[in-house]
Amino acid sequence: MKYRIVHTTRYRYSQPVTLCHNEAHLRPRSFDRQRCTDSRLAVEPPPALVHERTDFFGNSVIYFAVQEAHDLLTVTATSHVDLCAPTAVSALEASPPWDALAAQLRYDASPAAIETRQLALDSPMVASGSDLAAFALPSFGPGRPLLAAVYDLNQRIHREFTYDPHFSTIATPLSEVLTLRRGVCQDFAHLAIGCLRSLGLPARYVSGYLQSMPPPGQPRLRGADTSHAWFAAFDPHTGWVDFDPTNDQIVTDQHVTTAWGRDYSDVTPLKGVVFGGGAHTLEVAVDMEPEGTSNSDLVTSNQ
Numbered sequence: 001m002k003y004r005i006v007h008t009t010r011y012r013y014s015q016p017v018t019l020c021h022n023e024a025h026l027r028p029r030s031f032d033r034q035r036c037t038d039s040r041l042a043v044e045p046p047p048a049l050v051h052e053r054t055d056f057f058g059n060s061v062i063y064f065a066v067q068e069a070h071d072l073l074t075v076t077a078t079s080h081v082d083l084c085a086p087t088a089v090s091a092l093e094a095s096p097p098w099d100a101l102a103a104q105l106r107y108d109a110s111p112a113a114i115e116t117r118q119l120a121l122d123s124p125m126v127a128s129g130s131d132l133a134a135f136a137l138p139s140f141g142p143g144r145p146l147l148a149a150v151y152d153l154n155q156r157i158h159r160e161f162t163y164d165p166h167f168s169t170i171a172t173p174l175s176e177v178l179t180l181r182r183g184v185c186q187d188f189a190h191l192a193i194g195c196l197r198s199l200g201l202p203a204r205y206v207s208g209y210l211q212s213m214p215p216p217g218q219p220r221l222r223g224a225d226t227s228h229a230w231f232a233a234f235d236p237h238t239g240w241v242d243f244d245p246t247n248d249q250i251v252t253d254q255h256v257t258t259a260w261g262r263d264y265s266d267v268t269p270l271k272g273v274v275f276g277g278g279a280h281t282l283e284v285a286v287d288m289e290p291e292g293t294s295n296s297d298l299v300t301s302n303q
Contacts, residue, residue, distance in 0.1 A: 001084075001253045002291040005209055007077045007227065008284070009270050015278035016069040022272030025207065025259040026077035027060040033086055034257055039079040045070050059259035059267060071277075075270060080291070085253040086242065095147040095235045098140055102200035116234055119202035123262035125170075126190050126205075128198035131178060136195035146201070147241060150233045151250070153195060157188050158248035170264065185246040186264055189231040192245055193263065202234045206242055207267040208257040211288045227269055227286055232260065256288070 007026055027039040039060075041050075047064035055061050066073065105117050122128055139152040164182040174190055177183045183191070189205055196203040210228040230244040230251060242251035259267035 001082075003081045003083060003211065003256060004289050004291050005077075005079045005081065005256060006285075006287040007079075007209075007269070008286075009075045010283040011073040011280050012283075013071045013073075013274075013277040013280045015276055016071050017066075017073070017274045017277040018069050019276075020066050020073065020272055020274040022064050022066075022075075022270060023268075024062045024064070024075065024077070024270050025059055025267045026075075026079075026269055027062065028079050028081050028208070028256055028258050029059065029260075031257070033084040035082045037080045037082060039077065042074075042076045042078070044072075044074045055261075055266075057259070057261045057266065059261070069276075081256050083253050083256060086251060092148040092151055093145045095145040095237065097143045098146040098149050098199070098201060099142060101146055101236065105202065106200060116202045119204050119234070119262060120197050120200060122197065124265045125263040126174065126194045126197065128194060129175075130198070131175065132191075132194040133198035135178060136199055140199060146233065146235055147238070150192075150196070150241075150243060153192060154243040154245045154250075155248055157191060157245040161188060161191075161245075163246060185229045185244075188245040189229045190263060192231045192243065196231075196233060204232050204234075204240070204260050205263045205267065206230050206232055206257055206260045207264070207269065208255055208259075209286060209288050210244075210247070211254045211256070211290070227258070227284070228255070229264070230255070 005028070024041060026041060028034065028036040030036050041062055043064055043066065045066055045068050048067040049065040051063045053061050053063070105113055105120065136153055139156060140149045160181060162182045163184065165184055167182040168177065168184060168187050172187065174194055177187045177191055193203040193205060207227065207229050230242055230246070232240040232242045234240055242255070244251055244255065258269070261267045
C-alpha cells in the first residue's frame with residue numbers, strides 16, 4: 001500500500017512571537033516493512049535555521065528556528081510511504097513463556113539483550129508499579145506464551161477502558177487513567193507499556209498514523225481522527241510486534257510508523273520553546289490518502 005500523508009500544525013498567538021526553537025518527529029521511519037520514499041517539511045514563516053539529525057532510537061528529528069516576529073506558525077509535513085502488511089503473527093501461543101523471558105532478559109549480558117532491556121526500565125512518562133502489575137497479571141498467568149498474554153492485555157484495555165478525547169492531557173498521570181478507566185490512544189499505549197515493564201518485560205511506544213476507510217454508514221475507527229499511538233512488545237523469535245489497544249488490533253497495513261521510543265516524550269510530533277506569544281491556540285489536521293485513489297481521510301484535532 002502506498003500512502004500520501006499531509007500533517008499540518010498551526011499555532012495562533014495572541015501576541016507576536018519574536019523567536020522560536022522547535023523539534024519535529026514528522027518524517028516516517030524506514031524499516032523492514034515500511035519505506036519512506038519522500039518527506040518534506042514546510043514552515044511559515046520560513047525558518048532561519050534547519051538541521052536534521054537521527055536520535056538515539058533511529059528516528060529522524062528536524063530542528064528549525066524562526067527568528068522573525070509572527071503570530072501564526074504553520075508547519076506542514078508531506079510524506080510518501082510504501083507500506084507492507086506485517087508478518088502475520090498466527091501462532092501467538094508459540095511464543096516463549098513470558099516469565100521465562102523476563103528472567104532471561106534480567107541476566108542476559110549479550111549486546112542484544114542489553115539494548116532490549118533498556119526498554120523494560122522506567123521512562124519519564126511511564127513508571128512501573130504494583131498497581132500496573134496487578135492489572136496485567138490476569139493476562140499473564142504462569143508460563144503463558146508472551147504474545148498470547150500481550151494480546152489478551154491489549155483486548156482487555158480496549159474492552160475495559162472508555163475512549164474519551166476530553167479526559168486527559170499529556171500531563172495526566174497514568175495512575176489516573178488506570179483508576180478512572182478513560183483516556184486516548186496515547187494513554188492506552190502508556191498503560192500497556194507500564195503493565196509490561198511492571199512485569200520485567202520490554203515495551204516501546206510507537207507514534208504514527210492510522211488510515212481508516214469505514215463501510216458506508218459505519219463510524220471511523222477510534223484513533224483515526226488525528227495522529228495515532230500504539231505500543232510494541234518484544235519476542236526474541238519474532239522481534240518487535242505492534243499492538244493497537246485503542247482499536248483492539250495487531251497493527252495492519254493501515255498503520256504508518258513515524259517514530260518509536262520509551263514513551264510519548266521521546267517522539268512528540270512537534271515541540272519547542274517560544275519567546276513572547278501570550279496565549280495560543282493549536283490546530284492539527286491530518287490527511288492520509290492511499291495514492292492512486294480519490295479516497296481521503298481528513299481530520300482535525302485540538303490535541
